[in-house]
Amino acid sequence: TLASALAETGFLVEQVVLSKEIHNRNPQGMFSHPAYCEKDKNGQAAIPVVQTSKTSQVVLWIKVKATTKGKIRHSWHHQTNGVWTKISEVNIPIRPSSGYRMWSIKTLRPHLHTGEWMIVVAPSSEPDRILCITRFTVK
Numbered sequence: 001t002l003a004s005a006l007a008e009t010g011f012l013v014e015q016v017v018l019s020k021e022i023h024n025r026n027p028q029g030m031f032s033h034p035a036y037c038e039k040d041k042n043g044q045a046a047i048p049v050v051q052t053s054k055t056s057q058v059v060l061w062i063k064v065k066a067t068t069k070g071k072i073r074h075s076w077h078h079q080t081n082g083v084w085t086k087i088s089e090v091n092i093p094i095r096p097s098s099g100y101r102m103w104s105i106k107t108l109r110p111h112l113h114t115g116e117w118m119i120v121v122a123p124s125s126e127p128d129r130i131l132c133i134t135r136f137t138v139k
Contacts, residue, residue, distance in 0.1 A: 009123050010068035013037055013132040014099065016121075017061045018048045025101050027061040035060075037121075037132035048136040052110040058136065060119050061103040069095045071124035072131075074104040079116040091124045114138050 006012040016037050020029030031048035050058055060074055071091045077084045090104040106113075121132040 006065060006067060009126065009129055009131065010066060010070065011072060011094070011123055011131055012065040013062055013121060014065050015063040016132055016134050018050075018134065018136055019059050019061060020055045020057065022059055022061065022103055027059060027103070029055070031058075031136065035134045035136065037134055050108065050136055050138045052108050052114070052138060055108070057105055057107050058117075058138075059103050059105050060121075060134065061101065062121060062132070064094060064100045064102065064131075065098055066094050066096050066100050069093070072102060073120075073122050073124040073127060075120040075122070075127075076104075076106050077118045077120065078113060079118070084118065108138060 016035050017027040018031050018035040019027035031050055033046040033048045035048050036045060064072060072094050074090045075086055076088045078087050088106065092102045094100050116137055118133060118135045120130055122130050
Protein backbone atom coordinates (compact mmCIF):
# COMPACT_ATOMS: atom_id res chain seq x y z
CA THR A 1 0.00 0.00 0.00
CA LEU A 2 1.02 3.62 -0.31
CA ALA A 3 1.15 4.12 3.45
CA SER A 4 3.51 1.18 3.87
CA ALA A 5 5.73 2.48 1.03
CA LEU A 6 6.01 5.80 2.86
CA ALA A 7 6.73 4.04 6.16
CA GLU A 8 9.45 1.84 4.61
CA THR A 9 11.45 4.53 2.82
CA GLY A 10 10.21 7.84 4.22
CA PHE A 11 9.41 8.88 0.62
CA LEU A 12 6.34 8.53 -1.57
CA VAL A 13 6.10 9.78 -5.16
CA GLU A 14 2.72 11.49 -5.44
CA GLN A 15 2.97 12.94 -8.94
CA VAL A 16 5.29 12.53 -11.93
CA VAL A 17 5.40 14.79 -15.00
CA LEU A 18 7.58 14.85 -18.10
CA SER A 19 7.73 18.32 -19.64
CA LYS A 20 9.81 20.68 -21.77
CA GLU A 21 10.68 23.16 -19.02
CA ILE A 22 10.09 24.41 -15.46
CA HIS A 23 8.55 27.77 -14.62
CA ASN A 24 8.04 28.90 -10.99
CA ARG A 25 8.91 25.37 -9.75
CA ASN A 26 6.15 23.82 -11.89
CA PRO A 27 6.34 21.82 -15.13
CA GLN A 28 5.39 23.58 -18.38
CA GLY A 29 4.86 22.13 -21.86
CA MET A 30 3.83 18.55 -21.07
CA PHE A 31 4.34 15.93 -23.77
CA SER A 32 1.49 14.04 -25.40
CA HIS A 33 0.43 11.12 -23.19
CA PRO A 34 1.01 11.91 -19.51
CA ALA A 35 3.88 10.31 -17.62
CA TYR A 36 3.06 7.76 -14.94
CA CYS A 37 4.87 5.57 -12.43
CA GLU A 38 5.06 1.90 -13.12
CA LYS A 39 6.53 -0.72 -10.82
CA ASP A 40 7.43 -3.03 -13.68
CA LYS A 41 8.78 -2.52 -17.18
CA ASN A 42 5.63 -3.83 -18.93
CA GLY A 43 3.23 -0.91 -18.54
CA GLN A 44 0.23 -1.07 -20.86
CA ALA A 45 -0.63 2.64 -20.99
CA ALA A 46 0.70 4.89 -23.75
CA ILE A 47 3.96 6.58 -22.81
CA PRO A 48 5.00 10.18 -23.58
CA VAL A 49 6.57 10.85 -26.96
CA VAL A 50 9.26 13.55 -27.19
CA GLN A 51 9.95 15.05 -30.62
CA THR A 52 13.53 16.33 -30.84
CA SER A 53 12.36 18.61 -33.66
CA LYS A 54 10.25 20.49 -31.08
CA THR A 55 12.43 20.45 -27.95
CA SER A 56 16.05 19.88 -27.00
CA GLN A 57 15.41 18.70 -23.44
CA VAL A 58 13.21 16.60 -21.19
CA VAL A 59 12.44 17.53 -17.58
CA LEU A 60 11.40 14.90 -15.05
CA TRP A 61 9.37 16.73 -12.37
CA ILE A 62 8.12 14.84 -9.34
CA LYS A 63 6.22 15.71 -6.19
CA VAL A 64 7.27 13.63 -3.20
CA LYS A 65 5.74 13.23 0.25
CA ALA A 66 8.67 12.89 2.67
CA THR A 67 8.73 12.05 6.37
CA THR A 68 12.53 12.24 6.58
CA LYS A 69 15.40 14.12 4.99
CA GLY A 70 17.74 12.48 2.54
CA LYS A 71 18.39 12.38 -1.18
CA ILE A 72 16.33 11.11 -4.09
CA ARG A 73 18.13 9.70 -7.13
CA HIS A 74 16.92 10.14 -10.72
CA SER A 75 18.72 7.60 -12.94
CA TRP A 76 18.24 8.20 -16.67
CA HIS A 77 18.56 5.07 -18.84
CA HIS A 78 18.53 4.78 -22.66
CA GLN A 79 17.89 1.57 -24.58
CA THR A 80 20.17 0.82 -27.52
CA ASN A 81 19.98 -2.48 -29.42
CA GLY A 82 17.87 -3.98 -26.64
CA VAL A 83 20.33 -3.05 -23.87
CA TRP A 84 19.61 -0.45 -21.16
CA THR A 85 22.51 1.90 -20.41
CA LYS A 86 22.62 4.44 -17.58
CA ILE A 87 23.26 7.83 -19.20
CA SER A 88 23.12 10.08 -16.16
CA GLU A 89 22.28 10.12 -12.48
CA VAL A 90 21.22 13.03 -10.31
CA ASN A 91 20.96 12.97 -6.50
CA ILE A 92 18.62 15.65 -5.18
CA PRO A 93 18.41 16.63 -1.47
CA ILE A 94 14.94 16.44 0.10
CA ARG A 95 13.50 17.60 3.41
CA PRO A 96 10.34 16.44 5.20
CA SER A 97 7.33 17.84 3.33
CA SER A 98 3.78 16.98 2.35
CA GLY A 99 4.66 17.82 -1.27
CA TYR A 100 8.35 18.43 -2.07
CA ARG A 101 8.85 19.34 -5.74
CA MET A 102 12.07 18.33 -7.50
CA TRP A 103 13.27 17.84 -11.04
CA SER A 104 16.17 16.85 -13.24
CA ILE A 105 16.82 17.74 -16.88
CA LYS A 106 18.29 15.74 -19.78
CA THR A 107 19.49 17.55 -22.90
CA LEU A 108 18.63 15.58 -26.04
CA ARG A 109 20.75 15.20 -29.16
CA PRO A 110 18.67 13.76 -32.04
CA HIS A 111 21.47 11.60 -33.48
CA LEU A 112 22.29 10.08 -30.07
CA HIS A 113 19.11 9.90 -28.02
CA THR A 114 16.26 8.57 -30.16
CA GLY A 115 14.47 5.47 -28.87
CA GLU A 116 13.23 4.22 -25.52
CA TRP A 117 14.08 5.90 -22.20
CA MET A 118 13.44 4.97 -18.59
CA ILE A 119 13.96 7.08 -15.47
CA VAL A 120 14.27 5.22 -12.17
CA VAL A 121 13.49 7.17 -9.00
CA ALA A 122 14.82 5.77 -5.71
CA PRO A 123 16.31 6.92 -2.39
CA SER A 124 20.02 7.62 -3.02
CA SER A 125 20.94 5.57 0.06
CA GLU A 126 18.86 2.59 -1.16
CA PRO A 127 18.99 2.59 -4.98
CA ASP A 128 17.33 -0.85 -5.19
CA ARG A 129 14.22 0.40 -3.34
CA ILE A 130 12.47 1.80 -6.41
CA LEU A 131 9.87 4.50 -5.78
CA CYS A 132 8.93 5.07 -9.42
CA ILE A 133 9.88 4.10 -12.96
CA THR A 134 8.63 6.30 -15.76
CA ARG A 135 9.29 5.83 -19.46
CA PHE A 136 9.22 7.89 -22.63
CA THR A 137 10.16 7.61 -26.30
CA VAL A 138 12.34 10.07 -28.21
CA LYS A 139 11.72 10.51 -31.94
